[in-house]
Amino acid sequence: MRTDLFDGEKPVVRFDQVGVRYGAGPEVLRDIAFSLEPGSFHFLTGESGAGKSTLMRLIHLSLRPTRGLVHLFGRDTATLPRDRVPDLRRRIGVVYQDFRLLDHLTAVDNVALPLRVAGARGPDVRNHVSELLRWVGLGERLAAKPPTLSGGEQQRVAIARAVINRPDLLLADEPTGNVDDNIGVRLIHLFEELNRMGTTVVIATHNFGLVDRFRYPRLDLEDGALKLIRTPSPPC
Amino acid sequence: MLIRRQTDIPFEQDPAGRLLPWIVAIMIYLSGVAIAGAIALNGAVSTWSSGLSGTLTIQIPAGTAFPKAQQHADAVLALLRKTPGIGEARRLPRAEVLRLVRPWLGDEGKGDGGKGNGGKGGDADAGGLPLPILIDVRTAAGADIDSAALAARVARAAPGAVTENHARWAGRLIGLARSIWLVALIVVALIGLATVITVVFATRTGLRIHRRVIGLLHLIGAHDRYIARQFERQALWLSLQGAVVGVALAVGTVFGVVHLAGEAELQPADAAIFTPAQWAIFACLPGVAALVALLTARITVLRTLRRMT
Numbered sequence: 019m020r021t022d023l024f025d026g027e028k029p030v031v032r033f034d035q036v037g038v039r040y041g042a043g044p045e046v047l048r049d050i051a052f053s054l055e056p057g058s059f060h061f062l063t064g065e066s067g068a069g070k071s072t073l074m075r076l077i078h079l080s081l082r083p084t085r086g087l088v089h090l091f092g093r094d095t096a097t098l099p100r101d102r103v104p105d106l107r108r109r110i111g112v113v114y115q116d117f118r119l120l121d122h123l124t125a126v127d128n129v130a131l132p133l134r135v136a137g138a139r140g141p142d143v144r145n146h147v148s149e150l151l152r153w154v155g156l157g158e159r160l161a162a163k164p165p166t167l168s169g170g171e172q173q174r175v176a177i178a179r180a181v182i183n184r185p186d187l188l189l190a191d192e193p194t195g196n197v198d199d200n201i202g203v204r205l206i207h208l209f210e211e212l213n214r215m216g217t218t219v220v221i222a223t224h225n226f227g228l229v230d231r232f233r234y235p236r237l238d239l240e241d242g243a244l245k246l247i248r249t250p251s252p253p254c
Numbered sequence: 255m256l257i258r259r260q261t262d263i264p265f266e267q268d269p270a271g272r273l274l275p276w277i278v279a280i281m282i283y284l285s286g287v288a289i290a291g292a293i294a295l296n297g298a299v300s301t302w303s304s305g306l307s308g309t310l311t312i313q314i315p316a317g318t319a320f321p322k323a324q325q326h327a328d329a330v331l332a333l334l335r336k337t338p339g340i341g342e343a344r345r346l347p348r349a350e351v352l353r354l355v356r357p358w359l360g361d362e363g364k365g366d367g368g369k370g371n372g373g374k375g376g377d378a379d380a381g382g383l384p385l386p387i388l389i390d391v392r393t394a395a396g397a398d399i400d401s402a403a404l405a406a407r408v409a410r411a412a413p414g415a416v417t418e419n420h421a422r423w424a425g426r427l428i429g430l431a432r433s434i435w436l437v438a439l440i441v442v443a444l445i446g447l448a449t450v451i452t453v454v455f456a457t458r459t460g461l462r463i464h465r466r467v468i469g470l471l472h473l474i475g476a477h478d479r480y481i482a483r484q485f486e487r488q489a490l491w492l493s494l495q496g497a498v499v500g501v502a503l504a505v506g507t508v509f510g511v512v513h514l515a516g517e518a519e520l521q522p523a524d525a526a527i528f529t530p531a532q533w534a535i536f537a538c539l540p541g542v543a544a545l546v547a548l549l550t551a552r553i554t555v556l557r558t559l560r561r562m563t
Binding site for chain 2: 107131132
């Protein structure tokens with residue numbers, strides 16, 4: 019269900035000369051300037067500690083820049099009232115590197131969480147969630163709780179939770195880190211399917227095999243600076 | 255059903271939440287006992303007050319030192335019958351006067367009454383002590399008697415006579431009862447305040463313990479109200495459980511005290527303890543406690559979350 023998605027044709031994300039430092043330390047990100055157009059698909063690459071997670075947190079409004087401007091869905095996040103932040107976050111699906119599942123909830127309840135938070139209730143929610151979990155290969159683990167799931171299974175639950183409400187923007191931090199290549203490819207296909215329906219996708223990854231295989235543009239972080247690397251031709 | 259109606263926040267891991275029902279039970283028990291005491295006192299004062307208001311007692315000294323006591327009593331009765339606003343005036347029979355002084359004198363005056371006064375009741379000796387003549391006066395309904403003026407006229411008709419206005423005593427009793435009622439209200443208010451502080455503490459503890467889950471809910475797009483609702487429901491449920499136990503214990507205590515009072519013949523065995531309206535106060539206590547807990551949790555969560563981010 020997509021509503022008033024892109025506020026015209028404004029970029030989904032736009033950074034203007036953004037810098038971030040933690041405390042009195044050096045800038046971990048500096049002069050970051052880029053924009054993500056609606057419906058685009060990007061890999062975010064860089065060595066460990068290059069600032070990929072920090073960049074993701076800035077986009078997800080869980081971190082404020084030390085300087086510069088971050089625009090999200092055409093809105094300046096610096097002037098965004100606190101009570102409007104949740105509405106923007108509901109338009110973003112995030113797959114965290116550490117999954118961040120709730121251990122006391124079943125796989126179904128974890129995946130249904132964004133829908134519940136948005137006020138959705140009833141059997142349709144259950145069916146929708148169960149269907150998605152079957153699609154990611156967890157049809158037999160619907161009632162399992164995260165501590166009883168393997169790392170790969172937890173990752174797929176986290177991915178299902180991020181995409182369950184068909185977000186306008188999907189941020190995935192190492193989403194294929196704990197799964198084998200076949201599942202990894204399958205998950206990227208899931209993201210591509212969402213992308214075809216209009217979701218803007220950013221995947222932070224170390225897996226250059228996948229990056230080479232899918233040939234989407236790369237946002238590469240090096241020494242706190244960002245550069246865009248375009249590939250000759252995206253896959254069909 | 256796979257999706258159960260459960261909280262996103264794992265409150266069962268929360269030690270403060272486990273204690274809350276017990277604390278609320280104790281608070282509500284104390285409130286219930288305080289309210290019961292205040293209601294009982296109010297009822298007793300109403301009874302005394304209605305028994306004493308509109309009554310006067312005139313005491314005319316008798317015995318060998320007052321040979322004209324009989325004439326004085328007749329004069330006072332005649333005066334009272336002519337006084338507007340007096341509904342009834344009657345001289346108490348000797349037996350009744352003896353009954354009144356029996357707690358102090360025992361049965362000593364029973365056998366020798368009338369020896370020194372020609373057998374006329376009321377002014378007889380009791381164990382050698384002269385008994386006064388007592389006149390019980392009841393004012394007419396709605397009449398406003400100037401008791402000081404009446405006492406002066408009685409004193410002129412019967413020198414040495416004393417007029418006791420019971421309304422004065424009733425007024426003091428009512429004043430005392432109101433003070434105790436006020437103290438009971440303050441006690442209930444303080445218990446309510448203590449309950450609020452307890453809920454605030456338990457809620458803040460819960461917010462600290464579940465900080466990670468709350469952070470995740472925020473990242474998923476939960477408004478503060480969504481998180482506050484979960485704490486509200488938890489506080490409501492825990493307080494309701496505690497309050498029901500507290501009220502049950504308070505009502506049990508009331509019945510126990512009433513039973514003991516009945517055994518001590520302080521009140522008739524078949525007397526109603528409270529009116530239906532007064533029982534309704536007890537019935538409302540759990541609901542009030544739960545509502546207070548709900549609102550306290552809501553305000554605490556909303557204020558704390560606003561400060562956290």
